[in-house]
Amino acid sequence: MDENIVWHQHGVDKQKRQQQNGHKSCILWFTGFSGSGKSTIAGALEARLFELGHHTYLLDGDNVRHGLCGDLGFSDADRKENIRRVGETAKLMVDAGLIVLTAFISPFQEERDMVRNLVGESEFIEVYLDTPLATCEQRDPKGLYKKARAGEIAHFTGIDSDYEVPTNPELSINTSTQDIDSCVAQLIDYLRGKNIIG
Numbered sequence: 083m084d085e086n087i088v089w090h091q092h093g094v095d096k097q098k099r100q101q102q103n104g105h106k107s108c109i110l111w112f113t114g115f116s117g118s119g120k121s122t123i124a125g126a127l128e129a130r131l132f133e134l135g136h137h138t139y140l141l142d143g144d145n146v147r148h149g150l151c152g153d154l155g156f157s158d159a160d161r162k163e164n165i166r167r168v169g170e171t172a173k174l175m176v177d178a179g180l181i182v183l184t185a186f187i188s189p190f191q192e193e194r195d196m197v198r199n200l201v202g203e204s205e206f207i208e209v210y211l212d213t214p215l216a217t218c219e220q221r222d223p224k225g226l227y228k229k230a231r232a233g234e235i236a237h238f239t240g241i242d243s244d245y246e247v248p249t250n251p252e253l254s255i256n257t258s259t260q261d262i263d264s265c266v267a268q269l270i271d272y273l274r275g276k277n278i279i280g
Contacts, residue, residue: 096176103180106277107175108176108205110209111208111209115245116239117223118211118212124140126265128140131181141185161190173197189246207252211257
């Protein structure tokens with residue numbers, strides 16, 4: 083970074099924003115195979131948090147690739163850059179006092195840890211959608227597994243690209259055995275237990 087670029091400290095900080103919002107800010111990082119339920123569960127949780135009066139924002143993998151990361155492909159290097167950009171964006175949102183929900187396959191532990199290290203120790207909550215690959219492939223909501231199996235998509239996680247299972251996630255959720263309401267209830271209980279929300 084250029085030595086002439088200096089961080090400017092403003093008077094309104096994260097703590098003041100959190101106090102005004104009435105809750106702490108954090109990142110709920112949903113990771114798992116395509117079709118595991120990341121966007122569905124993150125969206126349902128956001129809706130519930132919104133009903134409870136909390137300030138949130140949901141960063142969804144496909145949506146982000148329409149704009150912020152629209153210039154990136156799916157090579158390992160591009161995927162790393164995708165997560166870096168999302169992580170930096172989520173960090174700003176945490177500073178803004180928001181509860182940030184992110185739904186990204188994010189297959190590599192190194193990249194997830196990179197985002198974890200951007201924020202405070204208790205501000206990154208890794209939520210592993212521990213849904214079996216066979217279930218995800220059977221669901222195939224976007225038809226991507228079918229295309230990957232036919233060789234029409236390269237570097238597809240779970241088929242010809244690795245997924246590194248989180249080593250120590252804060253939460254593991256299996257959407258093949260839990261319905262949406264129970265998943266959301268588990269997440270709300272966790273947030274209350276950590277005094278992030280009241």
